Amino acid sequence: MKCDLNFLCSCIAALLIISGCNHSESADTVDEPSPVTPVQVTTVQDSSLAESVELSAVSAYLEKSFVKANINGYIQSTQAVMGKQVGSHQLLFSLITKEAKSIGNSVNKLDAGFKFSGISNIRADQAGTIVQVNHQKGDYVQDGEALATISNRNSLVFLLDLPYEYNRLINQNKTVDILLPDGTKMNGTVSGTMPSVDSVAQTQRYILKVSAGKNIPEGLIAKVRLTKVNHAQAQVLPKSAVLANVTEDEFWVMKLINDSTAVKVKVKKGIESQQTIEVLEPRFSKNDRIITSGNYGIADTAKVKIQY
Template sequence: MKKLIKNIMGFGLGLLWMACGTQQKDEVSDAIELQTPVEVTHAGHQDMMSYVDLNASSAFLEKSNVKANINGYLRDMKVNIGDAVYGGQVLFSLVTKEAQAIGNSINRLDPGFKFSGISNIRAAQSGFITMLNHQKGDYVQEGETLAVLSNKNSLVFLLDVPYAMRKNVINNTEVLLSLPDGEKLNGRLTIPLATVDSIAQTQRFIIRVSPGHSIPENLVAVARLISVAHPNAVTLPKSAVLSNETEDEFWVMKLSNDSIAVKVPVKKGIDDGKQVEILNPVFAANDRFVLTGNYGLADTAKIKIKK
């Protein structure tokens, strides 16, 4: 009987020892599992800017009317719509109605008279023919417009900016223009015109460019302007800044030591897709933050820094 009792007691102590050992192993295992492996980073300083994209259309500021200098018939047209012309190039030939009627009779009677009745009209400057008002054989009067010539050196882009955004745009001097074919042009923003569209409430700015090749009128480009600029801002990589589902609350996981990260609410500034500006609180240069592995971490979470 005594032997049986001893055996039962020994068996119970064995079970108890095994249970205690298993519990200790589970606690150790849980402690290991709660240490989330993470990578850390430090706050940096850099200039941060946010941009606004607006449409700008190309236009020729200077357009001149090519006019007839005599009364007569349009004998010859040497240009078509869209042609590029240079200064001094002959565009039209006019012949007076007298010469049209008499022909070369006068020259045959008196060769020394050298009468032709023909007048050539030349381009005053280089540009493009954007309009033709007559065709060959038409009778025109002196001063009548024959064509419209756009000065190629007067090409600009016109930018209509909502007046509410004027303060954000007025300090821009350099503008990057993106054309529909992917070409990038550097432009210079000049002072705005002294009028505002009464319906759209937009103010027009002129962007001067030097493309080096011909650009058609009414081409729509995207002008990128600096909206807000913060020099030497405190920034963190975008992956280090977390937010809620509605993205109205932001926080970072800051390391209090090598094994614990605490949740710190922050106010976010400019976000360029790679770096995020931290407006407050103010962090020290040696502060460390969780860069990867921070998703879902609770406040005062246990971590393990990856080597």
């Protein structure tokens, strides 16, 4: 009787263990719901995009005139000051011959008809800025000696040292934008080039003519943009919509095929701006929804939920 009771207890314990294992296995096999990623979407837009290269150019005044003495004598008075803006035919120097300075008005006292003064007035040949003054009042100068140097304000140009690899861009950029350090934007026109190339830097110098009217110091460094490619009707997406691999040689977007599923679509990238990227291939419909937020790291055919 005791043996039968022990056997019965063993059987009940075994049944309980088997029942527990079956319950655990059935619980493990219950399918969990797939994760749903919240996303934001956009559509493709048409926009004008241009790819350009930015180079440096230096301001310069090509034309400089020299104010010269026309007699031997002393500088009696001067209105030439470095940095002063002068007009055409403006009086700059007054010279007096050494004979007139030593004799004074003695000749006129002897005969008033002589009207002898020995003074010669020197004027500016053209308008501009005085960039150099060589002599001051009281100096003795000889005929033909330079008294001052004037830069012609109408001869302002920017000198662009262009790497020869970009030489072909000049043909499609006859007019360029010149950006000054203070934010001022000017239009420049290619007016000439030097027939030589720097042997070390392999750059060729081009002359960019700008309109006169703004007083720009010589030696100012400005930025010049040369357009490389210009697409008037480009298919663009926000930068956040286009994903790339580690080496950035493969690009793709996540496109919705319905309200809850996103698929991976490989794309060919074109021109890139600060905010957008041109998609060359494939051509998307205006109704295609492309994920812009929540697309990083999700797999192909991922489950998503649109957030508005």
